[in-house]
Amino acid sequence: MTTAEAYVEFATREAYGVSPAYERLSQAVAVDEELLALLDTLPPAKRQPNLLFGVVRWLGGPVDDPRAFHDYALAHWPAVQAQIRRRATQTNEAGRCAVLLPVLAALPQPLALLEVGASAGLCLYPDRYAYRYGDQRVGSGEPLIECAASGLVPPARVPQVVWRAGLDLNPLDVTNPDDVSWLDALIWPEHEHRRARLRAAASIAAADPPLLVRGDLVDDLPALAARAPADATLVVFHTSVLYQVPAPRRDAFVRLVGGLPGHWIANEAPDVLRHDALPDPPGGALHNVLALDGKPLAWTRGHGQAMTWFA
Structure with missing residues (x-):
């Protein structure tokens, strides 16, 4: 192209x-x-x-x-x-937690979360945010994340997270004004609601910072995963990250993450992480495919604003 x-x-x-x-x-x-x-x-x-x-x-x-x-x-x-x-496009959109939440809440609790391509780690706090799926609200506090969901019964509660860590080639620090200004610049001009959400999520992360490790998604993932507590379910996840990774390295990551204990949640474009026999996406806009352990579950929009469950 x-x-x-x-x-x-x-x-x-x-x-x-x-x-x-x-x-x-x-x-x-x-x-x-x-x-x-x-x-x-x-x-x-x-x-x-x-x-x-x-x-x-x-x-x-x-x-x-x-x-x-x-x-x-x-x-x-x-x-x-x-x-x-x-710089890199390290959009750290907490709204993406809305499409991860149904999968996270259904896994054996408690969870140890490890995000690949974590940026500043704002998606490592799905248990601290509130959500609205249509008329149903899940969780409490701010930010309140709204998601138009179809084909899905929303979870009754947020997951229990006991450990959170992120891996990134260039992790960002929500207490660093330069890093926060870059995250703000990546938000699209008209999206004032996302700016407010960034401020609220950054406040949560700054009060209880996650473990963020500078490293490569293949070379450094096993060592970080090994630091997760043994009595929690390890969940390695990523959203709109693999398009920035060369194809051979991407394939190596898929082989590696599939062999780790716990579970793997991927939320990537269908031409980046391919799945067989996907249904047609809802409309012509770009959608990601939400998958658990390689099994596709739903179409999702890039900022977590909508999802269509098909599994």
């Missing part, structure tokens, strides 16, 4: 109906020969829309007008490309 095609796909499958600003920007970049030429000087993994848009937002540039965005990006390209090379 060319860089231009990637931006068209982002506009039509991810931003459409979710972020008008990013839909306009993606369509504009897809036909912007000057900007495409600059993007193509970067490694393929660094050309993605979320990373470019997040960096320009973090630097204080405009993302609400395609022409102003073009002018800013070209005029400040040395700074833009430096930050693109330095």
Whole structure:
């Protein structure tokens, strides 16, 4: 897929109906020969829309007008490309816990959670957040995470978590203002509810920090998994992470995680982690597949805003 095609796909499958600003920007970049030429000087993994848009937002540039965005990006390209090379799309969306919760609550309790690609670890607190699935509320406190769920009986209670740890090539610290500002920049422009959720989740994590380890998802996963308490159910999980991992390394991770004790929850795009005989997704928007131990269970939206259970 060319860089231009990637931006068209982002506009039509991810931003459409979710972020008008990013839909306009993606369509504009897809036909912007000057900007495409600059993007193509970067490694393929660094050309993605979320990373470019997040960096320009973090630097204080405009993302609400395609022409102003073009002018800013070209005029400040040395700074833009430096930050693109330095940073990664480490969106840490606590809302994703809403689609993980039905699986987590059904596993033998208590749980030892280990997130691969944990960013700042905000998805390691599914027991501390509150949820609303239609008319049913689960848990208490803030943030309150809403999820449009179909084909699913929501869990009656949140899981019991006794250990939480994360593995990331570049773990972020919710007590570091620079790290938090980057997480904020990765939130799409119109999503003020997600900014409020980030602040509430970051407050919870800062008060009781998880164990975050800098490391590789293959080389360093077994040692971290071995630190989980033996009397808890180990759950290794990840959401929208493996697309950033080269295919051979991804295959090695799948072989490794399948051999660990406990359970494995994957929430990834179907072209990244393939499953046989999936039903059609609900609509043309990009969906992830939620799977437990390799068995697909549901279609989910990327920020946890909706899920369609089919298992």
